[in-house]
Amino acid sequence: MEKHGVTFRDYACAGANLAGGMSIEQVCKVLGIEEPLWAEVQEFWNNNMASMSMDDMKFYGEVFTNPKQGKFANAEGAAGGVEDVLKKYPEWSDFLKMQAYSTEASEVGIEIDFEKEFGITVTEFAQLGGHWSAYYKEKVMDVENFDSYAFEEEGGPAITPEQEERYRVFNLHTELTDKWTAYYKEKFKDASVDLSDDIDF
């Protein structure tokens, strides 16, 4: 299935590059169509998103981490991949800090300017999010949890190195998230409004 010669994966790559700062003119040049046709392509694929296969949707979810793919692999002005932003912010704590900042700011109705605060675009922030989500999935979600009861009470299998690593990564995630959430809750405490501060039991 395609629209004006643009497949779903072309469309996904185009969207990722647009979000990464590539101009519409450049995107249209890479796809070999004019802007009115690109507008129809967008409309078409937006409306057919729910019909796409799991593989296509997986690709759509991951392409924003690496927009230099397909027709955009060698395109001039294509958006950088996650490696570029990881050079700037290599630590998991960096990303969790930004995430907590964004969440807590949103809770008090403030939209943060990533470029001003951290020198990266919203898309680069999303790329970091994709990178660390994949890390968490690999280290925690895809590893069977250690069953301490089975081990201690029923002579079950001993903890494996992967499970030890799972335990460490899980705790690190909790510790860093709690740390940055507490930090930004404190920062925004005066901006927060309690609608019921005069109502008590």
Next chain:
Amino acid sequence: MGFFSKKTTETPKEETPEFLALVAKWDSFLDKIKTRFFESLVNAEEALIDNLEESDYDINPTMTAWHGIKAQLMALGDKVDTTFDEKVKPQMLQYKEEYDILDQDAKGTFLREQIIYEGIERFEIVLEGKVSTKFYNHAISFLNEDFNCTQCSAKIEVRKDIFRPHYVSCDYCNTVNTFTPNDKISQIRWVVDNIAKHKAINEWDEKLKAENERSELRSWSENEDITPYKIALKKQEDASRTFWFKYFTERSEYLPEYQETIEHDIDVKMKWFYEMRKREYNY
């Protein structure tokens, strides 16, 4: 009249005065939270409409402000929860066993889940609908501005129902021009969805009611008579289809190019329902 006055009057006569005083105090607390919730919704709507006008119809800061207000409204529900756990329950346990105060806990759960959380969900549809309608009425006026042929400068009529870049032929010299709308016009495409959903709010209410009725039935097991479940599922299916029909029909009033795809769009939206029915009820 108290928030749960009916239940309060049903309390058995042998209750101690101290316990009855706590129940009355708890009812009064829930009443005040409920009143504050509805007052806050009115204030929120006024503030957000003002915000849209003051920002020269930039819809993003208005939606960011809404996220902040939404968090404050949600916090009212959280307060009900923590107040019961930290203050009400320990005091009531001085007079009653835990299972005897489950109905008191249920009052808080009802306010939190059915009144506050579901109320916020519904309010969001109404609010986004009103903000979007106001934005639409402002942005649509830009389509009345003059657009001239690049070749012969003749005035070209631009369609009022396409909000993206598109080709327009000049009636005078037949040159094909590209009309590129400004940002406000481009955004109309996205606010139309909110307007359509708001216009289908009654059908949304019926859909939610049918969903709740079905989910209130306990889980079906293979040996059980499936008839009541089939009745509830049929009601949910019909209510969902009615909602999506109304929504897509309203949307096509603004975007006529979608008139032909209404049936297809409904089928796409209903896909999850049939998957759920197969998974949970095996038919």
